Amino acid sequence: MEGVGYEDCDIILAQDRSLDNIASSRLDSSSSDSLTSFADSLDTSSFCSISGSDSGLLAELTKLSEYGVALSGGSCCYTLQYGGEVARAGNCLFDALATALGTSESGSQVRxxxxxxxxxxxxxxxxxxxxxxxxxxxxxxxxxxxxxxxxxxxxxxxxxxxxxxxxxxxxxxxxxxxxxxxxxxxxxxxxxxxxxxxxxxxxxxxxxxxxxxxxxxxxxxxxxxxxxxxxxxxERQGAFGDDLAIEVLATEYQRDIYVVQAHGSCMDEEPMLFFLPHKPLVERQSAEQLPPLFLLMKGSDWKCSGADHYDPLIAQKRMLTEGSAPYITL
Known part of the structure; x- marks a missing residue:
């Protein structure tokens, strides 16, 4: 099973946020002429393309897309869109990260x-x-x-x-x-x-x-x-990535990598999102703080018992404005 063994990670449970607390925001830009309404630029329905029947979890992911994720002590927020499903094989972690990076690298090159x-x-x-x-x-x-x-x-x-x-x-x-x-x-x-x-x-x-x-x-x-x-x-199947692989990749790319683990509802449990941080194994060499990367980890059948597949999340940066509230602050 892919991506097991999170016992060493600090697990942060995302709490619901009220839509009424979200104020309008704008994307960062070097030119005021290119400022675009964040609400117009964000595809908040992107998660609806995920195959599955857990409407509660899809609604939670949509709220995540609308609210965004903030970092402690920062003035910006990262809104997340679904980057599409990658192949369900041993390479999914690396294929997903390649997409999240937004570069021309392939999953094999990331591996x-x-x-x-x-x-x-x-x-x-x-x-x-x-x-x-x-x-x-x-x-x-x-x-x-x-x-x-x-x-x-x-x-x-x-x-x-x-x-x-x-x-x-x-x-x-x-x-x-x-x-x-x-x-x-x-x-x-x-x-x-x-x-x-x-x-x-x-x-x-x-x-x-x-x-x-x-x-x-x-x-x-x-x-x-x-x-x-x-x-x-x-034979001829990629080896599954794991927590250590994500930490090594965080070191390679000098960026924090957050796995958003999605647990669907079952029995009396509500759908939940967990944010699992993976930091570089050594101190960053660059003084520049590169933005984090995000991956969605979900189960094949959306059950709450676990997750076994990575898909990419595309992060867009925007400034936090007075009165706005992110989905979660990490």
Missing amino acids: ARCVAQCRTLMQKGVLDDSIQQRIANQYAPDINSGWGVECVQEHKLLIRLTDLQQSEDAIAERTSAGLDWTTAAGTVYEELGERVDDLDSWARYMALDGSEQDDSCVVTLQYVEDGLLSVEVC
């Missing part, structure tokens, strides 16, 4: 910059043992513990494409000896694969974008408390 920046930080010794432990906890957890929290745990393995045939032959040999396929495949891939459990293996994992240039593929072993549940071999 490559993430991996290159990670390797640079590794060489400089910036990334400490706690980050390596985060990687191990996410991709190679101790399956003998944690069952009070999770009902399914996963191990991610890297298998070189040149070793796939050898793996298939070994699995066939073990199934012919009486093992079921899942057990045979799990033992073979554990023996031949490389665990994603440290910075170096994480960088090799994160470099996989599903293209012809990939030299490996990802194998996912799913465990339940009773043992191995399933084995999935993902």
Whole structure:
């Protein structure tokens, strides 16, 4: 699942704001002749193009688009429009960020910059043992513990494409000896694969974008408390981005990145938006404070149990005027 593990982030719950408190505002411009009414320039219906049936959550996102997001201590506000849905594959984080950046970069180029920046930080010794432990906890957890929290745990393995045939032959040999396929495949891939459990293996994992240039593929072993549940071999599919990838990209682009996590309504719970901040891992080198980037993270079915897909949000800057109130101040 994409984008899991937000336990290290400061989660800020967005509170409802009354439409009556929103005053008219204008976009920043270097020329007074080019000033345009903010209400005329903003497509407040952009979120209505999102597929899904949760009208309450769509209404909340529309209010976010109208009110905007302010930063503490600042005099400006960022209004957010939906940037459109990107492909539902392992590359969605990088494709979404490429769109949010508004440059000519592709998602594959953004991914490559993430991996290159990670390797640079590794060489400089910036990334400490706690980050390596985060990687191990996410991709190679101790399956003998944690069952009070999770009902399914996963191990991610890297298998070189040149070793796939050898793996298939070994699995066939073990199934012919009486093992079921899942057990045979799990033992073979554990023996031949490389665990994603440290910075170096994480960088090799994160470099996989599903293209012809990939030299490996990802194998996912799913465990339940009773043992191995399933084995999935993902050939020619990009590796899912995660919190660490967003932090590395925040470092690369010298900008804060906010994930707006959307939880739809279910049972007695109201739809909610959470703003999850990801800051650069090292102190900014430039004195210029670049504007933040925003991504929308939502579930495929808009359920409140979680989110698994990134889409871009397009930020427009405007000045806060006296009496105006943003949707939330971060």
